[in-house]
Amino acid sequence: MQARGLQTALAAIYPPRCLGCGMTVGSEFGLCGPCWRDTPFIAGAICDSCSVPLPGPGEDGLTCDACMAAPPPWRWARSALIYDGTGRKLVLALKHGDRQEIAQPAGR
Structure with a gap:
């Protein structure tokens, strides 16, 4: 019970901050709305060797021209x-930048 009280007190003093800009966010290790919007996530077809986005539907086993050449x-x-x-x-x-707190959410 004391641990929960300590966590609540710490959250009041040090609220969760956006990993991108430092703005207050609703949960630990998150991004605010503007940073989420400006984060270019990869979706769809990608090269299996280097992860570069490719045109077309997302299929497995695709390779980009650069990875085929070298x-x-x-x-x-x-x-x-x-x-x-x-x-x-x-x-x-x-x-x-010694921002080790980014490693855990980035790994997920």
Whole structure:
């Protein structure tokens, strides 16, 4: 029971913040509406080797022209975000900004 009270007190003092801009959000490790809107998530058809978005319906086993011409040394890769906008900002914050709290939600 004391742990719940402590969590409530901490949430009142330190409310959850957007991982992108720091604005107050409703839950831990989330994005605010504008950051969510500006985050370019990858959906649909992708290259199985490098995760680059491809035109057409989402099918398994697709390979982009670049990976066919020069296959990477790995067999399979998957990315959730296009490296642009808020997606780029989050990756750079994790890699170079010591923002380790981004790792857990990014891994999901």
